[in-house]
Amino acid sequence: MTGKMIPVSIRIPEKDAAFLAQLDVDGATTLSEKVRALIGEARRRREAGGFASEAVRNLEDIHLAQDRQRRVQEQSLSFHSELVSYLSHWLLETHIACLTQEDWGGDPDEVRGALEQYEASLADQIFVLMDQMLRMGLTTTSRCYNPHVVSGRMEALKELIAIYNKD
Incomplete structure (x- = not known):
């Protein structure tokens, strides 16, 4: 010191x-x-001026602690869920994407461009999750605590996809 x-x-x-x-x-x-x-x-x-790096570190600590506790419980029961594991990872990545946009620019065109880039980054995150959920739903069972947790929720999505495909 x-x-x-x-x-x-x-x-x-x-x-x-x-x-x-x-x-x-x-x-x-x-x-x-x-x-x-x-x-x-x-x-x-x-003094950092922005809080993103500290917030990201705190989020990582929280997620890692939670994941560690969950994995210990899963190991003790020989039980695992791909959905929970994937979602935990996705939530952290998405939360970080929400927090790390600090430089919005100065003039209106820079701000507009930064906002569009921010929106695209979050859209990418959402579509990555949608892709993973659809992949898990392709089979009637998935590697989750409840093997039917995903497939049992796919009917509503199948209806939406059918409507989309009609156009």
Whole structure:
């Protein structure tokens, strides 16, 4: 840490102190180090000008933790769902696509172009999901917790596809 250190005394609830003691923050071990690390993290977020990279990191942490917990449960039961695995990955990628458009340009033409590019990126994400769901629905069973979870929902889509194909 660079710069002069200034002592600060704070009082926090016992519950927060216990949480802080258990928190893993950038290799900090003492409560003082952890508080400094949290303040530094908040400062970096503020100074970054944009929040996208920090938000993406947080999203990845959340998704990875959730996926890890799910996989442990699946392994303990010898149970797996391609739908859940794929959707979890897709949600993260789509959420990142929503967050990472920071430079909208300055003049109206740049903004319009950036908005069109943003829309196209999100449309790509939606069609990737649609493609995967249709592929899973081609067979009467899929590698999911419930083997009929996808095929049982395909009838409505088949009707829409038939209407589309009439034109």
